[in-house]
Amino acid sequence: MKRATIGDVAAHAGVSTATVSRVLNGGAVTATTAAKVWAAAAALEYTPNALTKSIFAGRSPTIGVVIRDLSSPFYLDLIRGVDEVATAADSLVMFANTFRDADREVAHVRTMDEHRVRGLIMTTGESADGRTRRMAESGVPCVIVARTVPDPPPGLHSISLNNIEAGRLMGTHLSAYGRTAVGVVTSGRRPSQVERTLGLRLALAERGLPLPPEAVAVADSETEVGAAIDALFARAHERQAPVDAIVCTTGRLTVAVHSALTARGLTVPDDIAFLTMDDFPWATALGITVVAQPSYEMGREAAKLVVERPDESVALVFEPTLIPRTSCGER
Amino acid sequence: MKRATIGDVAAHAGVSTATVSRVLNGGAVTATTAAKVWAAAAALEYTPNALTKSIFAGRSPTIGVVIRDLSSPFYLDLIRGVDEVATAADSLVMFANTFRDADREVAHVRTMDEHRVRGLIMTTGESADGRTRRMAESGVPCVIVARTVPDPPPGLHSISLNNIEAGRLMGTHLSAYGRTAVGVVTSGRRPSQVERTLGLRLALAERGLPLPPEAVAVADSETEVGAAIDALFARAHERQAPVDAIVCTTGRLTVAVHSALTARGLTVPDDIAFLTMDDFPWATALGITVVAQPSYEMGREAAKLVVERPDESVALVFEPTLIPRTSCGER
């Protein structure tokens, strides 16, 4: 069954397409004609073509979101925040997951650009930065999440966490509860990861506690966590400096690190303290102390940036919060 | 900075727009002209307008997804599955969350329709069924997830779980581990919920175990869970039939029910067995036995239905799996 066009409605109602367009979009029309048009539209089950409309506007009323890893709890809340604001602004959300793949990343950003999204929110690496800048310059506000951008043009925003502070919070908390030898599991070279580790090292150093490179293990994915932990423990053993706390700098690996610990017969917090990033629904039940980011709020703010301040260039930095539970021996 | 159109590229390359269109879409052109056009496109940073393209096709290469509740782990995996095959099919995913609100539901479905999505995947109630049928009839395949549809026209699919079997699995498992008085927390009147409870009741009955209505508590949201559990226990107390197992028929409430139990000083599984729906990352660590649905696979199949079999009408029913851990006293 072919879809009715505005022309069909016009014919059915005995008016011109311009008139139909007017009643549909609230122009000046007689009540009588309006009624006729509405009747015709209903009879033909007319559904306006948003694509065609967007051609005129030059843009689609859609906000693009490119996420690197949908399995991370942080990103889930972020999306919910974006969706909330988008819906309120009569926007849709166009979504794509890059599965941590740089090629998919540039491809998805390009596709979003081709679809003329009104704005783009992305939590990705640098690979698509060239296009992002161009998009911003041509009037499509972009928001980079979880990373700051150097020298941003108008329209290019960034939203991130104060990662140094997140690390400091961890270090301070751990030392306050008597831990002196912390080991960290981090997912690697991304700025956020590096900064969190740095903040941790800073806070520890201020209290005379060391965090040597040997105490930092890198695990890129969940499957590498076990080996990373083992290597960490082995090095600690060599140095005769047994670790009494494990910090995980990414919420994505929380489950993996926690299971690795318990799988090795370690009891939290008696044998070892555990402190990780990003709050999650089960953290309370498990008594896991976390440093939380306001992920939902960050999603809302990201969307608000594209909706409300398209041609500024703001760098929003959110503050982390430590939520103490029992995994560091708090009670 | 104004965006380059195909006309700009044509002018820059000294050819016609038709020729540009040909080289962009792989028509018959000389290598020389092709080179000129590509050079011009690159120089002008030309990005094709996917919106305009879609006008001709009559459809956008986009798959719409309307979800009732993004916070449920089931839906998250579903979306990842959809995204995966959509990407493989050069489609984008247009996403909207209804926050369990019927008005948002119809609004979002309409918007998806207006955007001429090539297909729609939705996990919603009946409120939008009228439009869904029409969409299917006009050539837009729709997939209803987590519910079956009566007398579907071609193009209207459904994907669901064998909920009766899910309930049976629970009943069988519980009775196998010696539980005789089960109480259930369910989120209400949705067919999936009712069927799971029914299956449970059936399996229990076959073993001579009752599941009276008083043993079923309804909690619509997380906040109502505490009260529902209290009422359940109170009724069991009156009937002098203390409950030795709690079943939760929706993954959405797993956390809430579990915490309600522990908050009341109950130890799982010693004081009470706990069995819930939908597997989740922490279930292993917590030792929670679940009846899992293949959510990721269901998302993939849903997307494949719209991509590969747009004008059939298939009702896919997936089988649940019980994943035994320790929350029912398994060891």
Next chain:
DNA sequence: GTGAAAGCGCTAACAT
């Protein structure tokens, strides 16, 4: 192989 021109469904000046 390439260009001119018509048209996709709709809006936005201009007319009337």
Next chain:
DNA sequence: ATGTTAGCGCTTTCAC
């Protein structure tokens, strides 16, 4: 208040 007409950016006959 309503109709006519010219596009929006692109694809697609149909000539050449």
